[in-house]
Amino acid sequence: MKITTAVIWLVAALVIARGRRPMLLVCAIAFAAGFVWTEYADSIRQTGPLTRLFSSSTLTTWTLGAPLDRIDPTLWALWIWHLTPLGVIGLIGLVFIRAVPGDRRLWVLSTIAMALAYAVFPTLFAQHSYYAVAVSPAVALLLGAAWRGAILARPRRFVLIATAALAVGTFAVSLPKWIVAFGPADPDHxxxxxxxxxxxxxxxxxxxxxxxxxxxxxxxxxxxxxxxxxxxxxxxxxxxxxxxxxxxxxxxxxxxxxxxxxxx
Structure with a gap:
């Protein structure tokens, strides 16, 4: 797991920990391990004329972006575009989430993780499509909640038809990505x-x-x-x-x- 992925999930976990000492301890150990590893990796990078260009201190702006990047519509559009193959369109079903009984901590955790991903690393998630994998568990959990909420709030036939339409729409919209990934494409020559x-x-x-x-x-x-x-x-x-x-x-x-x- 990349440190940038760990950060968003650990911070989200801390938010919902609510004083649970075992959970806080696990998060603290994970943060400490990430810090030690980053320091060690930086010490290795500093030994090379090229790798020192990619030490943590020199990549701060690239990693965290500028303050206004968080409200840049172009970066938002790129981020949503990268999330599209994950089925993010289906999150429209979250309007029915109030109909779902039970513990909602997982959904809160997922929402916080996705919000943190863009709030903390806007340029990384916008520029690199593979960063969407970091929040794919959150998207999956929220899609499950949305689907169940819709099933409980609307006729099953309506939900199944809407789900099929959204699935087809997701595939159609994200088809260019699948072509590049699996087709004989060489966009950069x-x-x-x-x-x-x-x-x-x-x-x-x-x-x-x-x-x-x-x-x-x-x-x-x-x-x-x-x-x-x-x-x-x-x-x-x-x-x-x-x-x-x-x-x-x-x-x-x-x-x-x-x-x-x-x-x-």
């Missing part, structure tokens, strides 16, 4: 770039990829070892002896897959 790199180099060459941030995709598909230079760094940030002999290529995403060899 990584396969094209990889084919060029593979043709221009030998298996023993070390390759430096510029213009694709720290993504290893081109190196992976080209079956080459090397370095993907982060956009926040330049070649001069690297020790000269580290990249000596590397074949260098500018594969900027704006080149539509065309990689240009660079002479050191």
């Amino acid at each position: 990584e396969l094209v770039s990889a084919a060029q790199i593979q043709a221009a180099t030998s298996p023993t060459d070390r390759v430096l990829i510029i213009g694709r941030d720290y993504s290893p995709a081109i190196l992976f598909y080209a079956d080459r070892q090397g370095i993907a230079l982060p956009l926040a760094a330049s070649v001069t940030d690297l020790p000269a002896d580290l990249v000596a002999g590397y074949r260098r290529f500018d594969c900027g995403i704006d080149r539509a897959g065309d990689c240009v060899a660079i002479t050191p």
